[in-house]
Amino acid sequence: MTSMPTLQSRLIQPKLNNVELQTKKEALNPALQLFPYFFTARLAANSGQQTAIYRLRHQVYCEELNFEPIRASGLEHDEFDSRAIHCFINHTSTNVLAGTVRLITANNGEDKLPIEYYCNSTTTQLSPKHFAPSQICEISRLAVPANIRRRIIVKDPTATPLNQLLNKFESECHSSVAVALYLIATLISVEKGKYHAYVMIEPALARILSRIGINFQKIGDSINFNGKRAPYYLDMRTVSTTLKPNYLSLRALLAEQLGLHRPHKQTLKLIKPQLCEAITTVN
Numbered sequence: 249m250t251s252m253p254t255l256q257s258r259l260i261q262p263k264l265n266n267v268e269l270q271t272k273k274e275a276l277n278p279a280l281q282l283f284p285y286f287f288t289a290r291l292a293a294n295s296g297q298q299t300a301i302y303r304l305r306h307q308v309y310c311e312e313l314n315f316e317p318i319r320a321s322g323l324e325h326d327e328f329d330s331r332a333i334h335c336f337i338n339h340t341s342t343n344v345l346a347g348t349v350r351l352i353t354a355n356n357g358e359d360k361l362p363i364e365y366y367c368n369s370t371t372t373q374l375s376p377k378h379f380a381p382s383q384i385c386e387i388s389r390l391a392v393p394a395n396i397r398r399r400i401i402v403k404d405p406t407a408t409p410l411n412q413l414l415n416k417f418e419s420e421c422h423s424s425v426a427v428a429l430y431l432i433a434t435l436i437s438v439e440k441g442k443y444h445a446y447v448m449i450e451p452a453l454a455r456i457l458s459r460i461g462i463n464f465q466k467i468g469d470s471i472n473f474n475g476k477r478a479p480y481y482l483d484m485r486t487v488s489t490t491l492k493p494n495y496l497s498l499r500a501l502l503a504e505q506l507g508l509h510r511p512h513k514q515t516l517k518l519i520k521p522q523l524c525e526a527i528t529t530v531n
Contacts, residue, residue: 277420279416279417279421279424280420280421280494281497281501282414282418282421283428283498283501283502284502284505285340286341286417287337287339287346287428288337288340288505289502289505289506290336290338291333291335291436291506297334298329299323300345301334301345301348301350302323302324302329303322303323304336304347304348304393305323305324305325305348305389306318306321306322306323307391308392308393308394309324309389309391310324315474328350328352328362328388331352331355331359332350332351332352333350333353333385333436333440334348335348335349335350335351335432335433336348336349337425339396346392346393346396346425347393347396347426347428347429348391348429349387349388349389349391349432349433350387350388350389351386351387351436351440351445352385352386353385353440353442354382355381360376361376361386362388362448363376363386363446363468364377366448366471366473366479367468367469367479374467374481376444376446382441382442385437385444386446386447387430387433387445387446388447388448390426390429390430392425392426392429397422397426399422399423424498427457427460427495427498430457431462431498431499431502432502434484434499435499435502435503435506435508436506437484438484438485438487439508442484443483443484444481444483444484445482445483445484446479446480446481447482448473448477448478449464449478450476450477451476451478454466454478460491460495461487461490461492461495462482462487462490462491462495463482463486463490464481465480465481466478466479467479467480467481487499
């Protein structure tokens with residue numbers, strides 16, 4: 249994790265010209281710029297990382313949410329994992345997993361996505377069978393542990409005003425971990441050419457995601473599957489043009505962590521004025 253002096257020096261700086269900021273319809277959240285200091289986005293590159301992901305999924309899906317039965321191994325995995333791209337977010341200071349998601353892929357026309365087994369009523373024109381197998385994927389097994397979902401942070405009563413503010417920002421970043429995982433999924437799917445993405449989620453979650461600019465399209469009826477869920481489709485190539493400024497900036501920072509590309513300077517400039525103002529207030 250970046251050292252405190254280095255982090256402070258990056259935050260306390262002259263305010264930038266905010267002409268662009270004034271053209272935006274919504275206030276930009278300075279906490280999101282700090283997301284990379286608290287959390288690190290990665291792709292699973294070895295069996296040890298995959299095992300840690302399966303262990304986190306067991307914790308969330310089997311122990312906390314009771315969606316799946318407890319397993320003696322303490323690991324939650326299934327037959328789709330062997331053809332999935334596994335992504336995760338680490339809590340930087342503790343090096344503990346803060347969340348994970350996978351993109352199930354298809355190697356050929358015989359490989360079906362989970363929604364093809366569970367949802368036979370999907371809209372014909374947008375069903376996976378109408379796209380090349382190499383270009384489809386399904387986002388699933390998103391898991392965020394309870395301590396992150398509930399924004400639990402151990403507070404130090406002797407902390408300096410700057411550290412107190414950073415704790416506040418970290419808490420706000422906790423609530424963005426799940427969204428960050430979806431943003432990572434959009435990045436990886438485009439990078440790997442898996443443009444046509446599917447997901448089984450609650451309609452309420454789909455509405456939340458649409459408010460930040462991830463516009464999944466419902467393509468079938470809702471079913472009871474760990475709650476009321478429905479199949480959704482999204483062409484991942486459209487996300488960069490629909491995301492709200494906050495999350496476009498966060499997506500660029502996540503892309504940098506994943507080594508995909510560096511964030512555009514104009515994108516990052518959008519949130520710096522408010523961030524500097526927040527820091528200056530406590531100094």
